[in-house]
Amino acid sequence: MHFQWYPGHMTKARRAMQEDIKLIDVVIELVDARIPYSSKNPDIDELAKGKSRVLLLNKRDMADADTIPGWIRFYEKKGYLAMAVNAKKKNELRQVNDLIQKACKEKIERDRRRGILNRPVRAMIVGIPNVGKSTFINSFAGKACAKTGNKPGVTKGKQWIRLNKQVELLDTPGILWPKFEDQTVGQHLAFIGSIRDELIQSVDLALDLIVFLCGEYPGKLGRFYDVDESADPVAVLTEIAVNRGCIQKGNEPNLDKGAFLLLDDFRNARLGQITIEISPDK
Numbered sequence: 001m002h003f004q005w006y007p008g009h010m011t012k013a014r015r016a017m018q019e020d021i022k023l024i025d026v027v028i029e030l031v032d033a034r035i036p037y038s039s040k041n042p043d044i045d046e047l048a049k050g051k052s053r054v055l056l057l058n059k060r061d062m063a064d065a066d067t068i069p070g071w072i073r074f075y076e077k078k079g080y081l082a083m084a085v086n087a088k089k090k091n092e093l094r095q096v097n098d099l100i101q102k103a104c105k106e107k108i109e110r111d112r113r114r115g116i117l118n119r120p121v122r123a124m125i126v127g128i129p130n131v132g133k134s135t136f137i138n139s140f141a142g143k144a145c146a147k148t149g150n151k152p153g154v155t156k157g158k159q160w161i162r163l164n165k166q167v168e169l170l171d172t173p174g175i176l177w178p179k180f181e182d183q184t185v186g187q188h189l190a191f192i193g194s195i196r197d198e199l200i201q202s203v204d205l206a207l208d209l210i211v212f213l214c215g216e217y218p219g220k221l222g223r224f225y226d227v228d229e230s231a232d233p234v235a236v237l238t239e240i241a242v243n244r245g246c247i248q249k250g251n252e253p254n255l256d257k258g259a260f261l262l263l264d265d266f267r268n269a270r271l272g273q274i275t276i277e278i279s280p281d282k
Contacts, residue, residue: 026052030127033063036071038188052103060084062269070279087136206259
């Protein structure tokens with residue numbers, strides 16, 4: 001299956017980011033802790049060249065906790081200030097402010113030497129669709145100042161948000177990049193819902209997920225759906241559909257419904273904490 005999604009509004013958003021980056025002191029990039037490599041947009045590194053960088057592994061509560069430290073080390077070695085967060089937990093985001101101040105330490109000291117005191121750090125928040133930027137902003141600011149949604153592409157235009165006395169944040173729409181050189185990256189993005197479901201073949205994607213889960217997290221599907229994991233992936237998906245009442249005319253299993261049910265359960269961590277990608281820095 002070929003994965004690609006780069007609608008026109010993403011091209012426009014990228015151009016706007018290229019222009020707005022001139023106003024920014026630090027770029028805060030959110031990635032998904034379940035796929036910390038595939039959910040990192042390589043174009044951001046070019047756009048943010050010369051800027052301080054903070055990288056947040058969001059949805060840490062959905063990821064396998066044992067895999068997170070390796071990814072933190074991996075990105076710290078690349079020069080990022082990195083930490084894992086659950087954007088829904090406001091008390092976990094207090095450390096983010098400290099990280100932003102640390103990233104901008106030189107800028108803040110430079111302002112002080114010039115007699116400029118208490119000027120807020122200007123940050124840009126970036127990330128792929130559906131990575132949780134709006135939820136993060138709302139939790140950080142303590143109010144519903146950015147729209148949220150459980151589908152990619154909710155944020156359409158830029159908006160400045162005063163988070164606190166120390167930080168002003170420029171929100172940006174989620175953007176992907178024009179071409180996935182490695183289709184595994186596209187597959188992983190589709191797993192977490194960062195590519196619109198209408199553009200994917202749900203049954204094929206669900207079968208890929210079944211193969212991964214049976215190999216890397218044996219027992220999860222069996223316990224959750226009461227299915228025989230030793231069967232072939234099509235049989236497993238069929239059994240999931242039957243056990244969850246996904247039946248169509250003629251009393252036949254509806255594999256499309258079964259596939260979306262499985263994908264939705266994975267995306268919302270009903271299957272438990274699962275990480276698709278393991279850091280090379282274990």
